Amino acid sequence: MNAPVENLTAKDFASDQEVRWCPGCGDYAILKTIQKTMPELGVARENQVFVSGIGCSSRFPYYMNTYGFHTIHGRAPSIATGVKLANPELDVWVVTGDGDGLSIGGNHLMHLLRRNVDLQLLLFNNEIYGLTKGQYSPTSKVGTRSPSTPDGSVDMPLRPCVFALGAGARFVARTIDTEAKHMGPVLQRAHAHKGTSFVEIYQNCPVYNDGIFDQIKEKKTAADTRLVLEHGKPLTFGADNEKGIRLNAQTLMLEVVTIGEDGVTEDDIVVHDETNKILAQMLAGLKLPEFPEPIGVIYCEATAPSYTDDVYQQRLVVREQKGEADLNALLRTGHTWTVS
Amino acid sequence: MSAVEEMSSQEGANQLADVVVRFAGDSGDGMQLTGSNFTEATALYGNDLATFPDFPAEIRAPAGATFGVSAFQIYFGSDEVSTAGDQVDVLIAMNPAALITNLKDLVPGGLIVVDVDAFTDKNMTRAGYTASPIEDGSLDAYRVLPIEISKQVLEAVKPYGLSHKFAVRCKNMWTLGLVMWLFDRDRTVTIENLEKKFANKPDIAQANIAALNSGHAYGETAELPTGVEVYSVPKAQVAPGLYRNTTGSDALAYGLIAGGQLANLPITFASYPITPASSLLHTLSQNKEFNVVTFQAEDEIAAVCAAIGASFAGSLGVTSSSGPGISLKGEAISLASATELPLVIVNTQRGGPSTGLPTKTEQSDLNQAMFGRHGDTMLPVISSSTSVDCFDVAIEACRLAVQFMTPVILLSDGYMANASEPWLVPDIHDYEPFPVTFEENPDGFTPANRDEETLARVWAKPGTPGLEHRIGGIEKSFETGDISYEPENHQKMTDVRKDKIDGIARYIPEQKVATGETSGKLAVVGWGSTYGAIHQAVKRCRQVKMDVSHIHIRYLNPFPTNLGELLAGYDKVLIPEMNTGQLVNVIRSKYLIDAQPLNKISGQPFKISEVENAIKSLLEA
Numbered sequence: 001m002n003a004p005v006e007n008l009t010a011k012d013f014a015s016d017q018e019v020r021w022c023p024g025c026g027d028y029a030i031l032k033t034i035q036k037t038m039p040e041l042g043v044a045r046e047n048q049v050f051v052s053g054i055g056c057s058s059r060f061p062y063y064m065n066t067y068g069f070h071t072i073h074g075r076a077p078s079i080a081t082g083v084k085l086a087n088p089e090l091d092v093w094v095v096t097g098d099g100d101g102l103s104i105g106g107n108h109l110m111h112l113l114r115r116n117v118d119l120q121l122l123l124f125n126n127e128i129y130g131l132t133k134g135q136y137s138p139t140s141k142v143g144t145r146s147p148s149t150p151d152g153s154v155d156m157p158l159r160p161c162v163f164a165l166g167a168g169a170r171f172v173a174r175t176i177d178t179e180a181k182h183m184g185p186v187l188q189r190a191h192a193h194k195g196t197s198f199v200e201i202y203q204n205c206p207v208y209n210d211g212i213f214d215q216i217k218e219k220k221t222a223a224d225t226r227l228v229l230e231h232g233k234p235l236t237f238g239a240d241n242e243k244g245i246r247l248n249a250q251t252l253m254l255e256v257v258t259i260g261e262d263g264v265t266e267d268d269i270v271v272h273d274e275t276n277k278i279l280a281q282m283l284a285g286l287k288l289p290e291f292p293e294p295i296g297v298i299y300c301e302a303t304a305p306s307y308t309d310d311v312y313q314q315r316l317v318v319r320e321q322k323g324e325a326d327l328n329a330l331l332r333t334g335h336t337w338t339v340s
Numbered sequence: 341m342s343a344v345e346e347m348s349s350q351e352g353a354n355q356l357a358d359v360v361v362r363f364a365g366d367s368g369d370g371m372q373l374t375g376s377n378f379t380e381a382t383a384l385y386g387n388d389l390a391t392f393p394d395f396p397a398e399i400r401a402p403a404g405a406t407f408g409v410s411a412f413q414i415y416f417g418s419d420e421v422s423t424a425g426d427q428v429d430v431l432i433a434m435n436p437a438a439l440i441t442n443l444k445d446l447v448p449g450g451l452i453v454v455d456v457d458a459f460t461d462k463n464m465t466r467a468g469y470t471a472s473p474i475e476d477g478s479l480d481a482y483r484v485l486p487i488e489i490s491k492q493v494l495e496a497v498k499p500y501g502l503s504h505k506f507a508v509r510c511k512n513m514w515t516l517g518l519v520m521w522l523f524d525r526d527r528t529v530t531i532e533n534l535e536k537k538f539a540n541k542p543d544i545a546q547a548n549i550a551a552l553n554s555g556h557a558y559g560e561t562a563e564l565p566t567g568v569e570v571y572s573v574p575k576a577q578v579a580p581g582l583y584r585n586t587t588g589s590d591a592l593a594y595g596l597i598a599g600g601q602l603a604n605l606p607i608t609f610a611s612y613p614i615t616p617a618s619s620l621l622h623t624l625s626q627n628k629e630f631n632v633v634t635f636q637a638e639d640e641i642a643a644v645c646a647a648i649g650a651s652f653a654g655s656l657g658v659t660s661s662s663g664p665g666i667s668l669k670g671e672a673i674s675l676a677s678a679t680e681l682p683l684v685i686v687n688t689q690r691g692g693p694s695t696g697l698p699t700k701t702e703q704s705d706l707n708q709a710m711f712g713r714h715g716d717t718m719l720p721v722i723s724s725s726t727s728v729d730c731f732d733v734a735i736e737a738c739r740l741a742v743q744f745m746t747p748v749i750l751l752s753d754g755y756m757a758n759a760s761e762p763w764l765v766p767d768i769h770d771y772e773p774f775p776v777t778f779e780e781n782p783d784g785f786t787p788a789n790r791d792e793e794t795l796a797r798v799w800a801k802p803g804t805p806g807l808e809h810r811i812g813g814i815e816k817s818f819e820t821g822d823i824s825y826e827p828e829n830h831q832k833m834t835d836v837r838k839d840k841i842d843g844i845a846r847y848i849p850e851q852k853v854a855t856g857e858t859s860g861k862l863a864v865v866g867w868g869s870t871y872g873a874i875h876q877a878v879k880r881c882r883q884v885k886m887d888v889s890h891i892h893i894r895y896l897n898p899f900p901t902n903l904g905e906l907l908a909g910y911d912k913v914l915i916p917e918m919n920t921g922q923l924v925n926v927i928r929s930k931y932l933i934d935a936q937p938l939n940k941i942s943g944q945p946f947k948i949s950e951v952e953n954a955i956k957s958l959l960e961a
Contacts, residue, residue, distance in 0.1 A: 067802035070812025078642035082649025111638040
């Protein structure tokens with residue numbers, strides 16, 4: 001699939017459609033970064049397919065000058081699975097949101113990840129329903145006031161990356177809408193991974209949930225609120241990387257420590273190993289205010305075969321055993337008799 | 341008078357024109373296997389036949405329970421057979437529950453074979469008998485053959501050293517052997533089947549074969565009552581050629597493979613298990629050497645969506661379910677309609693509403709097929725009328741889907757899906773191919789381009805350079821395919837979607853009369869698996885010079901262009917349906933004629949006599 005591609009730029013991936021998100025929406029920044037990343041992937045435009053469900057984020061395919069399918073609420077993973085089943089050579093991206101992917105479409109997302117269909121799934125998480133005008137979503141924090149929860153939501157939110165790992169995802173990453181320099185490489189990693197790559201993108205909704213990620217995004221606080229993951233590097237953060245994540249051997253839980261205090265040294269800090277699922281599961285659950293929130297590749301297990309690889313391999317084996325398919329012969333198998 | 345009685349009353353004549361045999365036992369007794377082996381032998385013998393497997397929803401009901409009785413009925417004869425028969429001539433009852441639940445269908449004077457070993461006090465009480473029906477004279481109206489089958493079986497399989505549990509399980513084969521003797525059937529195929537089925541357990545295979553042979557030998561040697569002897573049912577006069585048996589489900593699966601080949605497209609079949617539709621998924625999964633990919637999705641919605649995704653990518657997407665599952669697929673079917681992608685939706689109907697009668701048959705999803713979606717989603721709806729017809733109708737569903745870029749609903753039902761009948765095996769080369777041409781030319785391309793004649797939207801599949809485009813559920817501009825909320829455009833797009841479906845009428849055959857004349861006193865109009873019962877009823881009535889004809893509709897939406905005119909040529913129209921009257925309402929509203937309903941909603945197919953009586957009462961009124 002990585003055939004030579006003519007010199008494409010971000011502009012080549014912009015469709016002629018007017019973008020219609022609200023001014024200031026995080027989706028603009030994501031769109032820009034994706035359009036900029038696409039030429040670097042070495043895939044011809046005609047082989048790229050963007051599939052989405054319903055919601056603000058799901059308008060995404062209309063703005064990409066590739067093949068695109070804006071489908072129905074929650075079902076993009078299923079539609080995309082069908083696209084891959086029909087043509088495994090296509091490079092498929094699913095764009096979804098926290099409501100589309102985790103509420104109405106949670107079941108499909110779970111099975112997509114479990115099957116390991118070879119595609120990239122980008123979940124724009126703004127912790128709110130935008131298109132239906134601001135109801136709380138399955139990722140909204142407890143107490144979120146919205147038209148449907150005027151006294152604050154009472155149900156526990158999902159952590160998308162925890163969900164993904166629980167469903168058996170082999171690639172799980174998190175990035176931030178406005179951080180093009182972080183998102184670009186994460187998208188490249190997701191694209192390079194064979195199997196379902198799950199990428200959660202913290203995305204700001206300026207109309208219904210403005211500023212929920214400000215603590216993580218703003219320069220003055222980011223150092224203390226983000227845990228930037230790099231494979232093989234210690235899990236440190238803070239303005240001078242003075243803080244770190246340690247595994248408490250007694251509680252088997254992660255904890256925040258300060259290097260140089262209470263006898264803590266750099267050797268005590270956990271080194272990120274993106275192939276370690278246990279660590280990934282612990283990292284995926286870290287959240288403010290107790291912990292900084294990890295961004296980057298949380299987990300990557302590169303060895304599992306993709307679903308469509310296995311499906312087509314099985315068919316190949318059957319064909320080798322049964323020989324050339326002949327419908328007339330099939331109809332005449334079993335017990336037949338001739339009337340003359 | 342029963343066929344058996346009739347025969348034995350005629351001294352020396354041991355020929356029957358036709359006969360109905362029903363095997364009934366516990367759901368674990370292997371009655372379906374017994375029936376299918378008898379069917380195969382009967383087909384090879386050369387009789388025309390039709391079958392009716394009737395089993396409970398419970399996989400293994402408690403032994404001896406009336407609700408756990410599983411039955412297999414076969415009607416075979418020397419003349420044309422098109423239903424599984426109204427009344428039973430020979431009833432095989434493996435236990436009291438099977439006897440008490442099936443006796444009402446036995447013709448007076450009919451033959452009952454019972455396993456007396458299963459008539460224990462416990463079993464009789466569980467079935468609801470207070471005294472043994474074999475001894476209390478309650479079966480005097482019938483000819484009863486009480487045999488210690490279990491005892492005979494244990495003796496026959498002794499050399500194979502099976503445990504009691506496995507040994508007793510061979511009693512269905514013993515019984516089959518006896519019935520094969522009774523009707524002079526060849527056991528060779530059954531023996532081959534057993535050797536194949538138990539290839540890894542040769543002891544069990546040999547024990548079953550021994551039981552089969554022992555049952556047969558019993559018939560030959562035992563002193564049986566007068567009139568119980570080998571009956572001969574002469575071969576039927578049927579068209580020459582190569583035959584096999586098929587269920588509707590298998591014929592439909594093969595038809596989908598054929599449809600893919602004729603369209604020159606791979607098939608992506610995505611489904612979620614549901615009774616009685618699952619066997620379609622099973623059969624297609626077993627034929628991976630063809631250009632078919634099967635996908636068992638996580639639910640009904642995922643199944644239809646995967647099929648739609650596959651169609652977008654250039655396969656022919658097919659999904660299959662029964663009524664409740666089709667309800668779940670509704671929203672996605674409308675997406676396929678709005679995006680004008682081909683899709684075949686097979687509904688193997690069962691008794692409803694809700695879980696209803698999962699293993700029983702009904703035709704109650706016609707309204708759903710015609711109207712059961714949001715918005716003005718109009719779709720072609722076609723139905724098969726017999727097990728064999730499922731092959732041609734599946735091909736036709738594929739043709740309409742790709743030629744008109746539309747979802748197509750194909751209605752089958754539990755009766756024809758499970759029932760088998762002889763099939764004059766078709767030659768795929770006799771079918772007209774309808775190869776799909778994908779758009780490849782970027783000049784003037786928009787995803788909204790459509791064929792001026794058929795109004796079918798262009799099909800440009802991902803991977804084609806220069807044709808990158810977006811489709812979706814939001815209303816699209818008629819000109820460009822881009823999102824459009826313009827009022828006039830929505831009117832135009834709705835009109836064009838409707839005109840496209842209505843226009844299909846120009847590309848389907850005119851409605852023919854199945855039996856009878858193109859005008860007259862009465863037309864019996866049917867659709868789906870009522871075909872056999874209506875056909876026989878009309879035939880019988882015509883034999884006594886009644887002015888009645890049979891019209892069977894395959895194309896339910898749009899109707900053939902001549903249907904209204906044709907129906908207007910009859911004084912009366914009768915519409916038998918296994919629902920509360922769904923087609924009759926469509927016909928009445930569309931053609932403003934006073935069509936009369938005949939409804940049966942018992943989970944059982946129509947009997948010939950039920951349709952016959954309705955014809956008579958209408959004509960005599």
